[in-house]
Amino acid sequence: xxxxxxxxxxxxxxxxxxxxxxxxxxxxxxxxxxxxxxxxxxxxxxxxxxxxxxxxxxxxxxxxxxxxxxxxxxxxxxxxxxxxxxxxxxxxxxxxxxxxxxxxxxxxxxxxxxxxxxxxxxxxxxxxxxxxxxxxxxxxxxxxxxxxxxxxxxxxxxxxxxxxxxxxxxxxxxxxxxxxxxxxxxxxxxxxxxxxxxxxxxxxxxxxxxxxxxxxxxxxxxxxxxxxxxxxxxxxxxxxxxxxxxxxxxxxxxxxxxxxxxxxxxxxxxxxxxxxxxxxxxx
Amino acid sequence: xxxxxxxxxxxxxxxxxxxxxxxxxxxxxxxxxxxxxxxxxxxxxxxxxxxxxxxxxxxxxxxxxxxxxxxxxxxxxxxxxxxxxxxxxxxxxxxxxxxxxxxxxxxxxxxxxxxxxxxxxxxxxxxxxxxxxxxxxxxxxxxxxxxxxxxxxxxxxxxxxxxxxxxxxxxxxxxxxxxxxxxxxxxxxxxxxxxxxxxxxxxxxxxxxxxxxxxxxxxxxxxxx
Numbered sequence: 280x281x282x283x284x285x286x287x288x289x290x291x292x293x294x295x296x297x298x299x300x301x302x303x304x305x306x307x308x309x310x311x312x313x314x315x316x317x318x319x320x321x322x323x324x325x326x327x328x329x330x331x332x333x334x335x336x337x338x339x340x341x342x343x344x345x346x347x348x349x350x351x352x353x354x355x356x357x358x359x360x361x362x363x364x365x366x367x368x369x370x371x372x373x374x375x376x377x378x379x380x381x382x383x384x385x386x387x388x389x390x391x392x393x394x395x396x397x398x399x400x401x402x403x404x405x406x407x408x409x410x411x412x413x414x415x416x417x418x419x420x421x422x423x424x425x426x427x428x429x430x431x432x433x434x435x436x437x438x439x440x441x442x443x444x445x446x447x448x449x450x451x452x453x454x455x456x457x458x459x460x461x462x463x464x465x466x467x468x469x470x471x472x473x474x475x476x477x478x479x480x481x482x483x484x485x486x487x488x489x490x491x492x493x494x495x496x497x498x499x500x501x502x503x504x505x506x507x508x509x510x511x512x513x514x515x516x517x518x519x520x521x522x523x524x525x526x527x528x529x530x531x532x533x534x535x536x537x538x539x540x541x542x543x544x545x546x547x548x549x550x551x552x553x554x555x556x557x558x559x560x561x562x
Numbered sequence: 563x564x565x566x567x568x569x570x571x572x573x574x575x576x577x578x579x580x581x582x583x584x585x586x587x588x589x590x591x592x593x594x595x596x597x598x599x600x601x602x603x604x605x606x607x608x609x610x611x612x613x614x615x616x617x618x619x620x621x622x623x624x625x626x627x628x629x630x631x632x633x634x635x636x637x638x639x640x641x642x643x644x645x646x647x648x649x650x651x652x653x654x655x656x657x658x659x660x661x662x663x664x665x666x667x668x669x670x671x672x673x674x675x676x677x678x679x680x681x682x683x684x685x686x687x688x689x690x691x692x693x694x695x696x697x698x699x700x701x702x703x704x705x706x707x708x709x710x711x712x713x714x715x716x717x718x719x720x721x722x723x724x725x726x727x728x729x730x731x732x733x734x735x736x737x738x739x740x741x742x743x744x745x746x747x748x749x750x751x752x753x754x755x756x757x758x759x760x761x762x763x764x765x766x767x768x769x770x771x772x773x774x775x776x777x778x779x780x781x782x783x784x785x786x787x
Contacts, residue, residue, distance in 0.1 A: 334697070367697075367702055367703075371700025377698075381691040382692065383714075384692065394699050397705055397709075398700025402702050408709075454700070
């Protein structure tokens, strides 16, 4: 719990009706870290990520006898199951990448990227869609960085999945997000597009110093890109530490109990033989 | 029910139908003028209704407004929709006098009820993903609607509005019969005066106008969708 923490979660519980999906969860992430959040389907990793951007809120403390609290970038996002009143302002500093990209399909690519500046400019100007020349230039710059500048005037819905995800990343760049929460960013992409997206996230982490927290279904991406891994199993943290010492035995435990519903056999959680993995990480 | 009468009185009907021919277009200037008034009634009634139906439709959509706003607004829209525009026309003629203005008000009020419901239904079928995408950038609630909801529903909204405009042109010819302006007024007068050649000329004018508008709105629809 050093001063450098950009994410602090204390005692978070979450239930959907009678089914509890997160159990008394606490987690801290430091400035500039790149952390993988892994776990089988239904382990609660996406739900946890949604709490950090205030897209959903935890259970009130009374239910479990304790006060929950989620802080991101020094702002209280939620406290005891209540979202902060100024959550919309706080979200502006938090970039969020979705598995299904969540671009506005009928708007142009550049229009989607410009939405990233909504949190920074006066509300009335945003509502009227009056973006300044500087904001346009910045949006175009963001598109250039993700290699999508030539598609600026295309409708977002005409792009492939990998291209849409890169536009979504450009949107968080236009947002000047200080932390990026990526929810299964590569789960619906082909391997080549997935690599491009993960490379971009790594680049933003290394060049801009943005903290990145990414949920992943495939452990091999965690091994390649993220020094630290947090594994969830049935709503509880099962592993929290360096990815390099994450052993086959850990993975078998993480995915083992849920193999039937996740459709993964314990052996499959390890990287396939033909994938290039840094030596230190594969041990 | 006495379907036999259709056969027994077929001669009378044929005699009546024969009276409608040939159509008498002597007063075509008057018909054209009144047809334009009718179109004005339809245009203004529909435009005002669209302007009001956008916020009211959003407020009666399940995924936008909380129940304590949604339900009162929906009941109010049900009320507007359940009363025929002819009834509204009679009420407004009594309130503001004869002429096109009560016709505009009648169409406006009734169409607001119809469009608000159709708009709300369109909003309820949207994909929540893009809305959440906009929300995640730190957008305000209004910005979520402007950038997340409106682009998704725009094609349907345009389509519904055009359809209601077409039916409002037809309705505008009818509200004239209770004195609410337009070609309906003179149509009703000529029917009651047994001036069937003139009546048939006016009916042809209405058919031509409605057909032309149908083609025009088809072209508009193609451009926006």
